[in-house]
Amino acid sequence: MRTEYLNRHRLGLILILIGLTAWLPYGVFKYGLDRDVAVYPFLAWHLAGGIPGFLLRRGDLLWR
Incomplete structure (x- = not known):
């Protein structure tokens, strides 16, 4: 469990x-x-990395 986290x-x-x-x-x-x-290509990469990254790091707080 800890390793998965x-x-x-x-x-x-x-x-x-x-x-x-x-x-x-x-x-x-x-x-x-x-x-x-x-700006749009850079914004796309920014959002494609930022949103999933946030959900992987802090998603457990959202799903409680």
């Missing part, structure tokens, strides 16, 4: 970090290279 917790953290680091290329293109960049 740690695996879910670790996977959730990895997904959240992927979601957050999706904004790094956006910042480089937008502010570093002064290019006009669409």
Whole structure:
């Protein structure tokens, strides 16, 4: 049981970090290279990592 929790917790953290680091290329293109960049691809990666990551880490609190 504890191992399953740690695996879910670790996977959730990895997904959240992927979601957050999706904004790094956006910042480089937008502010570093002064290019006009669409936000939607970066937002999609952000949400695809952030929401499942949150549910894996804190989902037990939601389902109680």
